Amino acid sequence: MSMIDEALAANAVAAADYDASHAGPPKPKIAIVTCADPRLSGVLRLLGLDEADVDMIRNVGTVIDDDSIRSLVISTRVLGTKEIMIINHDGCGMTTFTDTELESRLRSESGEWPIAPARFYSFTDPVENTREQIRKTRSHPWIAADVPVRGFIFDVSTGLLSEVVADGTTADAG
Numbered sequence: 001m002s003m004i005d006e007a008l009a010a011n012a013v014a015a016a017d018y019d020a021s022h023a024g025p026p027k028p029k030i031a032i033v034t035c036a037d038p039r040l041s042g043v044l045r046l047l048g049l050d051e052a053d054v055d056m057i058r059n060v061g062t063v064i065d066d067d068s069i070r071s072l073v074i075s076t077r078v079l080g081t082k083e084i085m086i087i088n089h090d091g092c093g094m095t096t097f098t099d100t101e102l103e104s105r106l107r108s109e110s111g112e113w114p115i116a117p118a119r120f121y122s123f124t125d126p127v128e129n130t131r132e133q134i135r136k137t138r139s140h141p142w143i144a145a146d147v148p149v150r151g152f153i154f155d156v157s158t159g160l161l162s163e164v165v166a167d168g169t170t171a172d173a174g
């Protein structure tokens with residue numbers, strides 16, 4: 001049996017204890033953008049946040065791209081979240097190759113040269129990368145100026161978050 005089939009079987013059992021109050025409209029208070037890495041899956045518990053209060057936006061590498069901005073605009077403008085947290089982490093898989101290396105490998109393995117994705121958003125320094133994501137979020141005209149945008153690095157060894165100072169005049173990673 002595949003893991004999906006096992007999950008479906010488990011769902012049929014677990015749904016018996018489902019809290020029907022979850023069916024109400026969502027009222028998240030904060031938006032979090034973080035990596036799809038499974039090591040980040042427990043981050044809400046480590047932050048003492050209730051799942052219902054958080055609009056979780058995840059992608060590989062904690063990238064503020066067209067799609068995560070789309071989600072953040074909806075989150076703040078439609079759902080009413082008041083703060084944005086960007087949580088990158090050390091040891092991200094996106095630091096283990098460059099876009100060019102991965103593209104070359106995929107072209108070689110597949111024999112195909114597709115036009116998309118245009119970028120994989122690999123990076124080397126999680127702090128600089130987080131600064132770049134803060135700037136991209138902060139400068140978007142549809143993210144209201146009164147919504148704080150703060151960035152953090154999650155230490156996968158300790159479970160601690162450290163804040164990335166948004167400033168940094170030398171941090172142009174574009």
Ligand code: ZN
Pocket residue numbers: 035036037060061062089091092093094
């Ligand atoms: Zn990652």
